[in-house]
Each structure stands twice: as C-alpha cells, then as structure tokens.
Amino acid sequence: MNALTATGEALVLIGTFFYFLSALGLIRMPDVYNRMQTSTKSATLGSLGVMLGVGIWALGTDFGNVAWLTKTITIAIFLLLTNPISAHTLIRAAYKSGIPLWEGSVVDRYREHLESRKAEVEEAEKTPEEGGEE
Amino acid sequence: MLKRSLAILTLLIIGYWLAQGLAGVPFGQDRMLVGHYYLEHVKEQTGAVNAVTAIVVNYRGFDTLGEVTVLFIASTGVAALLWRKKKKRSAKTEGSVVLTTGTRLLVPFVILFGSYIFIHGHLTPGGGFPGGATIATGFLLLYMAFTTYEIPHRGFEKTEGIAGMSYVLVGLIGLGIGGYFLFDWIWQTWQLGTDNIGRLFSGGFIPIIYILIGIKVGTELSGIIDNMVKEEVSE
Numbered sequence: 392m393n394a395l396t397a398t399g400e401a402l403v404l405i406g407t408f409f410y411f412l413s414a415l416g417l418i419r420m421p422d423v424y425n426r427m428q429t430s431t432k433s434a435t436l437g438s439l440g441v442m443l444g445v446g447i448w449a450l451g452t453d454f455g456n457v458a459w460l461t462k463t464i465t466i467a468i469f470l471l472l473t474n475p476i477s478a479h480t481l482i483r484a485a486y487k488s489g490i491p492l493w494e495g496s497v498v499d500r501y502r503e504h505l506e507s508r509k510a511e512v513e514e515a516e517k518t519p520e521e522g523g524e525e
Numbered sequence: 526m527l528k529r530s531l532a533i534l535t536l537l538i539i540g541y542w543l544a545q546g547l548a549g550v551p552f553g554q555d556r557m558l559v560g561h562y563y564l565e566h567v568k569e570q571t572g573a574v575n576a577v578t579a580i581v582v583n584y585r586g587f588d589t590l591g592e593v594t595v596l597f598i599a600s601t602g603v604a605a606l607l608w609r610k611k612k613k614r615s616a617k618t619e620g621s622v623v624l625t626t627g628t629r630l631l632v633p634f635v636i637l638f639g640s641y642i643f644i645h646g647h648l649t650p651g652g653g654f655p656g657g658a659t660i661a662t663g664f665l666l667l668y669m670a671f672t673t674y675e676i677p678h679r680g681f682e683k684t685e686g687i688a689g690m691s692y693v694l695v696g697l698i699g700l701g702i703g704g705y706f707l708f709d710w711i712w713q714t715w716q717l718g719t720d721n722i723g724r725l726f727s728g729g730f731i732p733i734i735y736i737l738i739g740i741k742v743g744t745e746l747s748g749i750i751d752n753m754v755k756e757e758v759s760e
Contacts, residue, residue, distance in 0.1 A: 480620070487618075
C-alpha cells in the first residue's frame, strides 16, 4: 500500500458515495426537475471520482502503468462534456412535453417568457398591414 | 386474465424445461473441443492478438460475409419499404443551442473513436461492426440535433457498395493465390508483419477487412436512419 493506491482507493470511495447520493436523490426528490438535478450532478461527479481513482490506483500497483490513467482520463473528459448536455436535453424535453413543476415551486420565468413571446406573435398577426406570411 | 395466466403457466413450463436441459451442463469445466486449437494457433496462423476477430474474419470468414449481406439486405429492405418519390424531414424544432453546439463539437470525436475501434480490431475488443455502429451514432446525433441535416446520399450509397465489393474482392484474391475463398494472402503468402505481432501493422488481412466492414456498416446504418426519419411530402 503506497500513496498512489491510497489516493485511488479514497477517490473511488468518494465516487461511490456520490453514486449512492444520486440514487437517493432519485427516490427522495418530488418532481422530474429536482430528480434530474440531483441525479445528473452527483452521478457525473461520482463517475469522475471512480474513473480517476481507478487510474491512479492502477499506477500504484505492480501490473498498472500510465496507459490506465490515460484511458480513464479520456473517458472522464468525454463523460464530463456529454453528461450535462444529455441532462439539459432531457429536462428541456420534459418541460416542452408539459410535465408540471412541483407544487411547491414559486417562480416559472421560462413559462412567462414563452407566453410573452406567444402574445407578441399574436399581436403581430392581428395587425393586417404588417402581418406577413402566416 | 385467463389469457395472461395461461401465458405465464406456459412460460414457466418452458423455463423449467430449459433449466432441466441446462442442469446437465457442467459449468466451470474445460469442455473446449475446437477452442483449444484456436487459442493455441491464433498467433502464428493469423497474426491477430484478439482471438475473437481472428475467428470471425479468418477462420470463419463466411459467417461475417453472410452478416454483412444480412445488413445490406436490411438496409435495402428499409429503403424499399419506405420508398417514396418525395421525402423530406418533418421535424420542426431545432435542438437547443446547447445540444447543437455540443453535437458540433462531439461528432468528429465520435467518428474518430469509431474509426479507432475498427482499425484496431485485431488488437482490442471490437471490430468492424461496433466501429461502424459508433460512426452511425455520430450521424444519428446530427440528425437529432439539426432539422435540416441530411447525409450526402450519392457518396454514401456508392461507398457502401464499394466497401462490400472490396470485401469479396479480397476474398477472391485469396482464391487466386491460395486456392480457397477468403484465404489470408497477406499473412500466409506475403508474411507481412510476422515480427510485429501485437502492434498495429500485423494481423494479415483482418485490419483491411475490418476497415471495409466498418465503413460499410457505418454508411448502411446511417442510410437506415435517414430512411426512417423522413416522411412523405404531399403536394
């Protein structure tokens, strides 16, 4: 047991802890948006911890070499860049398909924005001299 | 209710019957008959480190040729079923800015990784089919993020046909040199890369065939996606 394996083990442990928190958030949270918020964030962080931990852990063992760390860092960067995009797309699709917010939600600026846009478009359609094609 | 319980009962009987059959199989014992031959001779006979790709492409190349044919027929069948004179994308909402920007950044890397998979088929897990499917995923991403994106049809269909024909051509060259179809002429006649086992330039004709299969599968699956997301335009 040297410093590298100890660091790796600690990182993997932190990562699995965040995985657990993300699964817990999936059960505990009241609506889709809160669930996505907890699960995506902590799952991304947990994966980063586990992957980097495995790479560093392998450096400290006698069978491991730098190739492990390179591969895990590549996968970690890929996951770090793609996970937020997929979470964003999922939440946006959920909102667009009309899934309601939690009843405790206070403010919904996006709906106000969409409604003001809609009102503007209707206003433009009502005035005949400026109304272009449909 | 009666239907469902009858179905469950039938499934249970079938499951018990299968379990009875499997109970006689001694798991964990060495029961390989031809497997030993493959594992012992794969390196000097094919030059590949990955025994699976060596078996799939080299020892049993006919199966792979059949699979490629099946995929080609599937792609042609989808195209024939959904054939219309005028077809257009019917999607109306473009993906959000985050999605389009992310796709634009990500697609080259997806295609690069797919190429990596099928070029290194004789060294790492994977091969032509996973690599080609990864490349098609890149094009699926483009289709989902942009409402107006379309693959360049003429180029794609020609590439697909040329890749498929080149596979048969490689086999026919083997027939001319070695006496039977899909004879590995690069390894057994030219002895190219014999002192290079485990590195990129080895493996006889496995990398060449997997590059061809990867290109073919990638273009084919992209073509299937293209056919399925389009709708008929009524004029």
